[in-house]
Amino acid sequence: MxxxxxxxxxxxxxxxxxxxxxxxxxxxxxxxxxxxxxxxxxxxxxxxxxxxxxxxxxxxxxxxxxxxxxxxxxxxxxxxxxxxxxxxxxxxxxxxxxxxxxxxxxxxxxxxxxxxxxxxxxxxxxxxxxxxxxxxxxxxxxxxxxxxxxxxxxxxxxxxxxxxxxxxxxxxxxxxxxxxxxxxxxxxxxxxxxxxxxxxxxxxxxxxxxxxxxxxxxxxxxxxxxxxxxxxxxxxxxxxxxxxxxxxxxxxxxxxxxxxxxxxxxxADNQAGFSRIKDLGLKMGSEVRRVAKANNRHGIVVQGVNSMFQVFFTEKEEITDFRDFCTYVDRMKFRDFALRLMDKGIYMNPSATLHSLSSIVHTEADIAATARAMAEVLEEMP
CATH class of the missing domain: 3.40.640.10 (Type I PLP-dependent aspartate aminotransferase-like (Major domain))
Known part of the structure; x- marks a missing residue:
């Protein structure tokens, strides 16, 4: 966003x-x-x-x-x-x-x-x-x-x-x-x-x-x-x-x-907007993890905090700092992943250094559509 x-x-x-x-x-x-x-x-x-x-x-x-x-x-x-x-x-x-x-x-x-x-x-x-x-x-x-x-x-x-x-x-x-x-x-x-x-x-x-x-x-x-x-x-x-x-x-x-x-x-309404973007971000991260687990040909780690998340193509269980990122994250594979998602109408910035964010106007239907597209892309990727 x-x-x-x-x-x-x-x-x-x-x-x-x-x-x-x-x-x-x-x-x-x-x-x-x-x-x-x-x-x-x-x-x-x-x-x-x-x-x-x-x-x-x-x-x-x-x-x-x-x-x-x-x-x-x-x-x-x-x-x-x-x-x-x-x-x-x-x-x-x-x-x-x-x-x-x-x-x-x-x-x-x-x-x-x-x-x-x-x-x-x-x-x-x-x-x-x-x-x-x-x-x-x-x-x-x-x-x-x-x-x-x-x-x-x-x-x-x-x-x-x-x-x-x-x-x-x-x-x-x-x-x-x-x-x-x-x-x-x-x-x-x-x-x-x-x-x-x-x-x-x-x-x-x-x-x-x-x-x-x-x-x-x-x-x-x-x-x-x-x-x-x-x-x-x-x-x-x-x-x-x-x-x-x-x-x-x-x-x-x-x-x-x-x-x-x-x-x-x-x-407004006891910070409902912040609760909304947090819930959507956590749900999106959970769905991406589910999709990645179902297609385990690709090493994928999903890291997020509340409304922020990113998909790392890596064999490591966790990326903890800059040197981990430089050494273990496959940025070209992520780029391929993101560009294939665009062909299916889902935008993720193709730079692995960035991340995705939820807004208050995203919906559960958007999450479901994104998860379906990701599943299709992971099946298609070599």
Whole structure:
């Protein structure tokens, strides 16, 4: 669903009604508006770890602001990130986000830093430390070396750029403890997981209290919208004259109105929308597992968290980190699988690094149709 940007699906009646009404009242004013305050109040009341918010347009922009804020707040330079985690396409963190041959990755205790694009000078990422994810010992080792110089440790709640890879039990909680121990800010990037895994995202699901958090994708209900949030003490750094964050289209009026519609719709009737996408996602994952088990010629593992799931063609029982993905997941076989599904009217992105998501307008009939098509495709595949 548009890489996670459409929890209400395509052209939801409330979305169409809102855009049609509000566009006649002005597309953009580049100044603070009442709807900005209304949305901020909803978010602060919903998210216990967020005292104040600041709006941006994309997850990349929000992350850039968060990194600058972390450096300004702590007076430190280093950023600790994890292999396979994507935090936007800015120069400082666009490293080790794509799957590479395992022989290029270096030792797990000392990953080789690999820029994912031409045009990124080494100076941009020299203070970015890359660590193996889901490995407590690797994190403790990295913090012992770099923790006192780290402005923040940034992580996704669920690794979402290598399919769907959940955190091991207690891993994120230990990460949060280590951040507090070394004085680094704990930065939870909820661009993908926010307003998807639960109303409070991965923070709610795993019992976390991040110092800084960013959201995007689903937040805008289909229009560009992102957010930086966090503790009041940290967010105070964004006051005028301290850590600067500009943008003509930040807090865009139409996008804020859709954000408000998305939140009100998903939260109505005791968060029924979030319960709905969770149930549908879990049912879809269960059906895919059933189909895969019935056709055991192909090694298949289905991994998911609530509304998110992905199909891995692998002989491993579980994919737990970036190196597992690079080594054991057959991406070309998944591509063949996805393209064959398209021929049957079912869309799955052909990149194994991505994942599928449910929306409130999906139905049990959609799940059944998808399962039937998958069964046919697995029979046809060599």
């Amino acid at each position: 548009a890489f996670g940007a459409l929890p209400l699906g395509h052209a939801h009646p409330k979305v169409v009604e809102t855009i049609t009404r509000e566009v006649t009242r002005g597309t953009h004013f580049a100044t603070a508006l009442e709807v900005e305050v209304e949305v901020a109040e909803i978010l602060v009341n919903l998210l216990p770890h967020v005292d104040k918010v600041r709006f941006a347009n994309t997850g990349t922009e929000a992350a850039m602001a968060a990194f600058r804020l972390a450096r300004g707040h702590t007076g430190r330079r280093k950023i600790i990130k994890f292999e396979g985690h994507y935090h936007g396409w800015s120069d400082a963190v666009l490293i080790n986000t794509n799957p590479y041959p395992p022989t290029l990755l270096g030792h797990p205790n000392d990953p080789i830093r690999i820029p994912d694009s031409s045009g990124i000078p080494e100076e941009a990422w020299k203070d970015t430390i890359v660590v193996r994810w889901n490995d407590v010992e690797a994190l403790e080792r990295a913090m012992a070396i770099h923790g006192h110089d780290a402005a923040c440790v940034v992580t996704e709640g669920v690794m979402s750029n290598m399919g769907v890879i959940p955190p091991k039990s207690g891993y994120l909680n230990r990460m949060q403890e280590l951040c507090h121990q070394y004085g680094a800010l704990f930065y939870l990037d909820e661009t993908v997981t926010g307003f998807r895994l639960a109303a409070g995202g991965a923070a709610e699901l795993y019992g976390l209290s991040p110092d800084i958090v960013t959201y995007g994708k689903a937040l805008g209900g289909g229009l560009p919208m992102a957010m930086i949030g966090g503790r009041a003490e940290v967010m105070a750094g964004l006051e005028w004259g301290k850590v600067l964050h500009f943008g003509t289209h930040n807090a865009g009026r139409l996008a804020l109105h859709l954000t408000k519609v998305m939140l009100e719709t998903m939260l």
